[in-house]
Amino acid sequence: MTDRVDLLLTLADDELILGWRNSEWTGIAPFLEEDVAFSSIAQNEIGHARALYELAARELGTDADALAFDRPLEEYRSAPLVELRRLEWARTIARHWLYETADAIRLAALKASDDTELAGIAAKIDREEVYHRIHAEMWIDRLVGTEAGRARLHEALDELWPYALGVLDDDLRPELVRRVEEKLRRTMPAVEAVSRGRHEAELAQLHDEMTMVRRSAPAGARW
Amino acid sequence: MTARVFEVFRRERAGAAMQHAGSVVAPDERFAEIYAREQYGRRGESDALWLVPRESVSEIGEFVDEFDLKYRRVDGYSIKERLKEARAAADGGARSRDAVSAGEPTP
Numbered sequence: 001m002t003d004r005v006d007l008l009l010t011l012a013d014d015e016l017i018l019g020w021r022n023s024e025w026t027g028i029a030p031f032l033e034e035d036v037a038f039s040s041i042a043q044n045e046i047g048h049a050r051a052l053y054e055l056a057a058r059e060l061g062t063d064a065d066a067l068a069f070d071r072p073l074e075e076y077r078s079a080p081l082v083e084l085r086r087l088e089w090a091r092t093i094a095r096h097w098l099y100e101t102a103d104a105i106r107l108a109a110l111k112a113s114d115d116t117e118l119a120g121i122a123a124k125i126d127r128e129e130v131y132h133r134i135h136a137e138m139w140i141d142r143l144v145g146t147e148a149g150r151a152r153l154h155e156a157l158d159e160l161w162p163y164a165l166g167v168l169d170d171d172l173r174p175e176l177v178r179r180v181e182e183k184l185r186r187t188m189p190a191v192e193a194v195s196r197g198r199h200e201a202e203l204a205q206l207h208d209e210m211t212m213v214r215r216s217a218p219a220g221a222r223w
Numbered sequence: 224m225t226a227r228v229f230e231v232f233r234r235e236r237a238g239a240a241m242q243h244a245g246s247v248v249a250p251d252e253r254f255a256e257i258y259a260r261e262q263y264g265r266r267g268e269s270d271a272l273w274l275v276p277r278e279s280v281s282e283i284g285e286f287v288d289e290f291d292l293k294y295r296r297v298d299g300y301s302i303k304e305r306l307k308e309a310r311a312a313a314d315g316g317a318r319s320r321d322a323v324s325a326g327e328p329t330p
Contacts, residue, residue, distance in 0.1 A: 031226075033247050033258040040261045131260065138253045 010077040012052035018082040019045030069214045081163035083200040094156035097136035098164035165193035229255040232273035
């Protein structure tokens with residue numbers, strides 16, 4: 001497997017798993033408009049995953065669905081941050097914002113890549129991510145605007161910070177620290193990152209649910 | 224959440240008129256923009272949106288016409304009523320003539 005495929009799968013798995021996690025809010029988000037917006041963001045992430053899987057699939061001689069649903073759990077490259085099941089709004093927003101901030105750094109690096117196809121897809125994804133970042137940032141601003149919101153948000157950010165660092169490779173982490181600290185106007189704790197390579201226990205249940213329909217269908221079924 | 228209502232106007236294509244699309248409930252303009260974008264723009268159904276806080280909308284909901292000045296209405300003279308009257312008059316006349324020929328007293 002080439003480094004390029006490995007990178008594509010890493011990005012795709014992050015987007016797929018986060019899209020799936022965010023979609024767990026569909027129907028139960030804090031209010032109707034947010035429900036629609038957050039579900040739409042979840043769909044976008046899964047759309048990005050599909051585009052990335054398709055590029056990888058071309059090199060591997062398979063298809064996007066097979067990469068998304070037919071691999072064993074251990075082969076997913078997703079960061080532990082996106083795997084966490086956190087059905088609580090302040091944590092969801094904290095994760096959403098930390099991920100979008102990290103993802104923006106990663107996409108900016110990819111957009112500058114010599115691989116024009118990779119740079120192109122990164123630019124395309126980033127044009128949608130702009131709105132995810134606006135959405136995440138306005139929620140951060142809203143939550144820090146009240147005592148209760150601020151307390152809950154910072155608690156969530158502290159908890160998720162080691163996971164957020166784990167989304168990026170070592171070389172890009174200092175930029176994440178800089179952006180997060182600048183926005184929050186506080187120092188983030190110097191902690192060990194929860195990096196890729198191991199999975200959160202919650203992922204098993206998600207993987208099971210996510211692949212259920214496909215597993216139940218006879219081989220060669222067409223959708 | 225202190226909710227505010229924003230009325231959303233939608234334009235289907237450049238040059239077309241803005242039309243009321245619906246509304247969104249949001250805590251402020253920033254949220255309203257994102258929500259309107261998601262609800263009225265994500266399927267490519269709009270080429271522009273306007274957001275107007277409902278409190279900025281002046282509403283007129285009463286139109287007094289005490290003297291029934293129908294001729295000022297957009298459809299001009301409504302001839303529906305007058306046609307009905309004319310028909311009733313014609314029918315009445317016909318019935319009167321029938322009554323005469325039957326030897327009944329004229330009303």
